[in-house]
Amino acid sequence: MERWSVGGAGEVESVPYSVLFFFFFPPPKFRWSNPITLKMKGWGWLALLLGALLGTAWARRSQDLHCGACRALVDELEWEIAQVDPKKTIQMGSFRINPDGSQSVVEVPYARSEAHLTELLEEVCDRMKEYGEQIDPSTHRKNYVRVVGRNGESSELDLQGIRIDSDISGTLKFACESIVEEYEDELIEFFSREADNVKDKLCSKRTDLCDHALHISHDEL
Numbered sequence: 001m002e003r004w005s006v007g008g009a010g011e012v013e014s015v016p017y018s019v020l021f022f023f024f025f026p027p028p029k030f031r032w033s034n035p036i037t038l039k040m041k042g043w044g045w046l047a048l049l050l051g052a053l054l055g056t057a058w059a060r061r062s063q064d065l066h067c068g069a070c071r072a073l074v075d076e077l078e079w080e081i082a083q084v085d086p087k088k089t090i091q092m093g094s095f096r097i098n099p100d101g102s103q104s105v106v107e108v109p110y111a112r113s114e115a116h117l118t119e120l121l122e123e124v125c126d127r128m129k130e131y132g133e134q135i136d137p138s139t140h141r142k143n144y145v146r147v148v149g150r151n152g153e154s155s156e157l158d159l160q161g162i163r164i165d166s167d168i169s170g171t172l173k174f175a176c177e178s179i180v181e182e183y184e185d186e187l188i189e190f191f192s193r194e195a196d197n198v199k200d201k202l203c204s205k206r207t208d209l210c211d212h213a214l215h216i217s218h219d220e221l
Contacts, residue, residue, distance in 0.1 A: 067210035068144030069128065069175035070203035076127045077191055078198065079150070080120050084111035117188050125176035132164040144172060183207055 088110040098104065110116050130148040135141070147164050180187065183202075190202050203210040 063209070063211075064142035065171060065175050066179065067203060068131075068133075068142065069172050070179055070207065070209045071199050072128060072131055072144055072146075072172070073124060073176050073179060073187075074199045074202060075146075076124050077117075077120055077187070080124070081111050081116075081191065084116070086111065090115055112192050112194075114188060114192070117191055121180050121184060121187060125173050125180060128173040128176050129169040131169060131172055132159070132162040133168045134162045179207075179209070 086109065089107040090110045090113050091105050092108050092113070093105040130146055131144045132147040134143045134145050136143050145162060147159055147162060186202065186206055190198055190206075195201065199210075
């Protein structure tokens, strides 16, 4: 092995090249991670993952709830409107006397009038206490169905697999009230005239409350 000679004051010392190499190029220092630190980082990632999963589950549950409330709301409004006598009218317009002594007042059908719809929207969410929660076996999404018939009886309904309790009805009522408050203008607009597929058009396309549920089956009693 070649050697390199250095010295001074008449002395010569031979130094191996390998020693000089490590002198000028020292080996890298390895940093050993603390096992406790690694464990804490692992728990941190796990917590983030669980948080993301829980957030997704909560968002899905919230969407199912508001979608179900919207569709139930539409069912109830359509049924209530159908119960009104088509011959029943309401006066609309100004009651001021015109110069010629007449009044600008016209009679319009009461059903679907703004006064009728406003009255319905004030009370319709109370009907949510007559609904229960059901899990769709194919999509595993929550669905809300009537558990009490229009005549107030439930014996004629198949309640298998439907969860019924005050928490569900209370939460559904709150979601219904939130929808009425936020989308009152849209509700009056849609129900002021007859239309097909109101649930899909209002709950899915207009409000985006049911973007996953264009074809959800929903009992109409």
